Amino acid sequence: MQPCQIDNAHGDCIRLLQITDTHLFADEQGSLLGINTLQSYHAVLEAISATSKPFDAIIATGDLSQDHSALSYRRFVDGIQRWKQPCFWLPGNHDFQPEMRAVLHSNTLMARSQVLLGDHWQMILLDSQVAGVPHGELSHDQLKRLDADLSAYPERHALVLLHHHPLEAGSTWLDQHKLVNREAFWQIMARHPQAKVVVCGHIHQALDIRHQGARVMAAPSTCIQFMPDSHDFALDNQNPGWRWLTLYPDGHIDTQVERVTGRYFRPDFDSSGY
Numbered sequence: 493m494q495p496c497q498i499d500n501a502h503g504d505c506i507r508l509l510q511i512t513d514t515h516l517f518a519d520e521q522g523s524l525l526g527i528n529t530l531q532s533y534h535a536v537l538e539a540i541s542a543t544s545k546p547f548d549a550i551i552a553t554g555d556l557s558q559d560h561s562a563l564s565y566r567r568f569v570d571g572i573q574r575w576k577q578p579c580f581w582l583p584g585n586h587d588f589q590p591e592m593r594a595v596l597h598s599n600t601l602m603a604r605s606q607v608l609l610g611d612h613w614q615m616i617l618l619d620s621q622v623a624g625v626p627h628g629e630l631s632h633d634q635l636k637r638l639d640a641d642l643s644a645y646p647e648r649h650a651l652v653l654l655h656h657h658p659l660e661a662g663s664t665w666l667d668q669h670k671l672v673n674r675e676a677f678w679q680i681m682a683r684h685p686q687a688k689v690v691v692c693g694h695i696h697q698a699l700d701i702r703h704q705g706a707r708v709m710a711a712p713s714t715c716i717q718f719m720p721d722s723h724d725f726a727l728d729n730q731n732p733g734w735r736w737l738t739l740y741p742d743g744h745i746d747t748q749v750e751r752v753t754g755r756y757f758r759p760d761f762d763s764s765g766y
Contacts (some may be wrong), residue, residue, distance in 0.1 A: 498609050507547040508576075510711045511734055513553075513584065514533050514713075515557070526760030527716050527757050531755050535752045541578070547736070549579070550577060553639065570639070578723030587625075603617075605641070613651060615652075618638060618652065642684040645651055651737075652681070654692055658670065658674045712730065712732060714734070729758075730751060735750075
């Protein structure tokens, strides 16, 4: 499959909106650890709309559904159809790919493995799902494709997307469910210094650290938030959110995390597991 091209509408920069871990249900009353995920999802979308910030594409980094239903994915589509910009998505450990692919297939929702962003960047989307388990792993084919896609455009800075975090985030219970073959991933990244940014979901919290010369980031979930740096399972009291990314021609990026304001989504803090 040939990579698709996204042209920059804002000068030389490419602006992306990251939405992740929506955990939607078919039932509009469906809740996850005390939060109605449809209500929190729409609160995030309304808050994004209220900013009036321009962007070129949406990246949805997995766990869009909690119950594997076609209707849960339809609810995701119905939400983002307020925008005309394309949405590029990948699966998380909670997603059911047959239903996901059947529903998230339109002119603006695309399952792509490689996207050319303007004149200076490319974006590579990886599938780290291992069916039936919470941790992630990149298959031999996924790793081979990562290497090939990076080799195909050595002059372009690269943004790599996957659901699972490819290094420890600092929470013992959550780091059990990271990318288990992260060493193989980072070996490939080391061969391609233009691979400057890695963006993931999965950890339901903001993350922005550097590893091996690359910047590694995650965004808040649109529903529940996990407490950072927690040995045992714990929920955070921060609101749902999203991340903006601005990619510059020289490889520099700007990024901001924003959260819903004006109302409070309170999870069930007595929950002992996820």
